[in-house]
Amino acid sequence: MAVAYAKLYELILKKVKDEKEAEELYNAIIEIVKEEKLAVKTELKDELRGELATKEDIKYLDGKIEMVKKELEYKLIIHTLIILFAIIITNPNAIELIKLLFGFK
Numbered sequence: 001m002a003v004a005y006a007k008l009y010e011l012i013l014k015k016v017k018d019e020k021e022a023e024e025l026y027n028a029i030i031e032i033v034k035e036e037k038l039a040v041k042t043e044l045k046d047e048l049r050g051e052l053a054t055k056e057d058i059k060y061l062d063g064k065i066e067m068v069k070k071e072l073e074y075k076l077i078i079h080t081l082i083i084l085f086a087i088i089i090t091n092p093n094a095i096e097l098i099k100l101l102f103g104f105k
Contacts, residue, residue: 005030 008029013022053061088094098104 009022009026012025012029013019016022016025088098
């Protein structure tokens with residue numbers, strides 16, 4: 001980038017002829033470039049912040065996932081118990097097996 005600045009200064013000096021005026025113009029251009037660079041950087045940072053997930057977003061989603069996971073585990077247990085109960089009620093051999101397992105006659 002330093003080479004580009006040197007070339008810019010040489011071009012300005014060729015056109016202006018006065019070294020003091022050329023340096024003032026060069027410094028003004030460099031200042032404008034720095035300001036624009038900062039503005040573009042800030043704008044890009046703001047755009048990326050809106051597009052990318054932040055740590056707070058990730059923590060929020062982790063909590064939400066855990067909540068859904070617990071709800072699904074609860075529902076799975078309930079459905080499993082309902083299925084086992086239905087099997088036991090509808091199958092006479094299952095009742096005999098349970099009696100044997102728990103020591104009832």
